[in-house]
Amino acid sequence: MRIFDPHIHMSSRTTDDYQAMYDAGVRAVVEPAFWLGQPRSSVESFVDYFDSLVGFERFRASQFQIAHHCTIALNPKEANDPRCAPVLDLLPRYLAKDGVVAVGEVGFDSMTAEEEKAFARQLEMAVEFGLPALVHTPHRDKLAGTRRTLELVRAAGLPMAHALVDHLNEVTVDLVDDAGAWLGFSIYPDTKMDPDRMVAILQRRGLDRVLVNSAADWGRSDPLTTRRTGEAMLASGFSEDDVDRVLWRNPVEFFAQSGRLLLDVPDVDAGATFAGNSLLRGERA
Amino acid sequence: MRPTTLDPAAEQALAERCREVVADPARIRVRFPAAAREIARTPGTSPAPGGDRIEDRVRVRLLDALAQGLPDPDARAAEVRDLYRYGDADERRAVLLALPRLGLHGRVVDLLHDALRTNDPRLVAAALGPYAATYLDDEAWRQGVLKCLFVGVPLRLVDGVDQRADDELRRMVADYADERRAAGRPVPDDALPLLTSRET
Numbered sequence: 001m002r003i004f005d006p007h008i009h010m011s012s013r014t015t016d017d018y019q020a021m022y023d024a025g026v027r028a029v030v031e032p033a034f035w036l037g038q039p040r041s042s043v044e045s046f047v048d049y050f051d052s053l054v055g056f057e058r059f060r061a062s063q064f065q066i067a068h069h070c071t072i073a074l075n076p077k078e079a080n081d082p083r084c085a086p087v088l089d090l091l092p093r094y095l096a097k098d099g100v101v102a103v104g105e106v107g108f109d110s111m112t113a114e115e116e117k118a119f120a121r122q123l124e125m126a127v128e129f130g131l132p133a134l135v136h137t138p139h140r141d142k143l144a145g146t147r148r149t150l151e152l153v154r155a156a157g158l159p160m161a162h163a164l165v166d167h168l169n170e171v172t173v174d175l176v177d178d179a180g181a182w183l184g185f186s187i188y189p190d191t192k193m194d195p196d197r198m199v200a201i202l203q204r205r206g207l208d209r210v211l212v213n214s215a216a217d218w219g220r221s222d223p224l225t226t227r228r229t230g231e232a233m234l235a236s237g238f239s240e241d242d243v244d245r246v247l248w249r250n251p252v253e254f255f256a257q258s259g260r261l262l263l264d265v266p267d268v269d270a271g272a273t274f275a276g277n278s279l280l281r282g283e284r285a
Numbered sequence: 286m287r288p289t290t291l292d293p294a295a296e297q298a299l300a301e302r303c304r305e306v307v308a309d310p311a312r313i314r315v316r317f318p319a320a321a322r323e324i325a326r327t328p329g330t331s332p333a334p335g336g337d338r339i340e341d342r343v344r345v346r347l348l349d350a351l352a353q354g355l356p357d358p359d360a361r362a363a364e365v366r367d368l369y370r371y372g373d374a375d376e377r378r379a380v381l382l383a384l385p386r387l388g389l390h391g392r393v394v395d396l397l398h399d400a401l402r403t404n405d406p407r408l409v410a411a412a413l414g415p416y417a418a419t420y421l422d423d424e425a426w427r428q429g430v431l432k433c434l435f436v437g438v439p440l441r442l443v444d445g446v447d448q449r450a451d452d453e454l455r456r457m458v459a460d461y462a463d464e465r466r467a468a469g470r471p472v473p474d475d476a477l478p479l480l481t482s483r484e485t
């Protein structure tokens with residue numbers, strides 16, 4: 001089973017996770033820029049974070065033969081903080097870089113005017129840079145947030161085929177499906193979507209435009225729920241090819257629209273360094 | 286730096302981008318990071334500190350265009366500093382390589398200090414070019430040379446070693462060599478000329 005996790009926050013995970021992911025078949029990931037649990041209080045803090053997404057984290061992943069990409073954005077939660085919002089002016093510099101495969105995570109958290117302004121502006125940037133957008137849907141008031149999301153995507157002139165609307169569930173899936181956007185499902189260990197509910201959705205509407213991710217981050221989450229979903233698909237009668245479609249070919253197809261996928265990972269060199277730092281502890285031989 | 290050798294299509298794309306930057310210097314903020322993808326790159330990745338890579342040359346040419354488009358040296362220095370600040374390691378390296386051509390005098394010596402604080406051999410090597418030979422103060426320059434020995438940057442990549450090496454640098458290298466020998470570890474060949482020249 002080869003797996004492309006299209007939404008996982010590896011900066012919060014350990015090298016053990018990378019190893020377990022590799023062993024489970026994960027060969028590529030997309031790490032969306034998001035908040036860190038601990039709020040940021042300045043633009044400079046974003047700059048250091050973006051720096052690590054295009055640099056050190058890509059290096060760490062490569063040491064486990066996993067191709068790492070990222071998406072760059074001001075996330076909806078921190079769009080509400082006037083100290084953070086000016087990072088919007090810096091985004092074009094990052095959206096021009098290789099390995100940045102979408103604008104994201106954008107979207108709504110509490111559906112404020114500030115969130116909407118940042119969201120709309122970043123959708124315009126996606127159009128300008130020829131990038132897809134990865135859209136986070138809110139935990140609260142999800143249906144209304146999802147509806148407004150689709151309106152904003154249309155208003156920005158972003159083709160629906162370039163929009164991935166994430167964290168969907170049974171209540172929001174049809175709305176996004178009917179609009180023609182890509183459908184993202186985050187599979188968590190005990191809340192929100194689980195592998196069996198995911199399989200039920202796939203049985204009902206088919207495999208087109210569906211992306212399954214672990215959304216693993218610094219909270220309770222599991223970087224192997226993609227694999228668990230593939231296993232649940234097989235157990236309920238889907239073929240190996242169906243699993244490959246959902247867990248590999250669909251995310252490749254969606255993010256390849258950016259023209260910036262980097263799926264060739266150099267061979268692992270355990271002694272390799274990033275800016276002089278290796279992942280080894282202690283001195284090299 | 287030798288003239289860029291690009292295929293005609295890439296050369297044309299680069300010339301177009303350069304004209305764009307001369308006319309509207311702020312465009313370099315998105316053209317510079319995208320240069321390898323939009324114009325040309327050497328395939329694969331090379332950790333070699335002295336590697337000659339096409340994307341480096343392309344980015345240096347874009348910086349030449351910036352210098353043309355921004356005649357005020359303070360404005361130019363600010364733009365160059367931002368390209369470094371928001372750049373990834375490849376972009377930072379290209380900025381460092383271009384410094385001697387940009388007419389900035391001592392304005393961006395802080396970028397050399399930043400690069401020399403990393404342990405990245407490609408950045409350390411690029412930092413110790415002719416710009417550092419002219420503008421970096423003695424203390425930082427000597428520490429930079431010593432760092433090259435530590436992180437494995439060949440001293441032939443450091444500009445002006447013969448002219449600038451002084452007794453203090455020779456003492457530092459001799460102490461470093463003693464430490465290596467005491468630990469039963471080899472002294473890098475690169476350190477030898479600096480050791481001999483003190484003894485003679």
Ligand SMILES: [Zn+2]
Nearest residue numbers: 032034105215
């Ligand atoms: Zn996320």
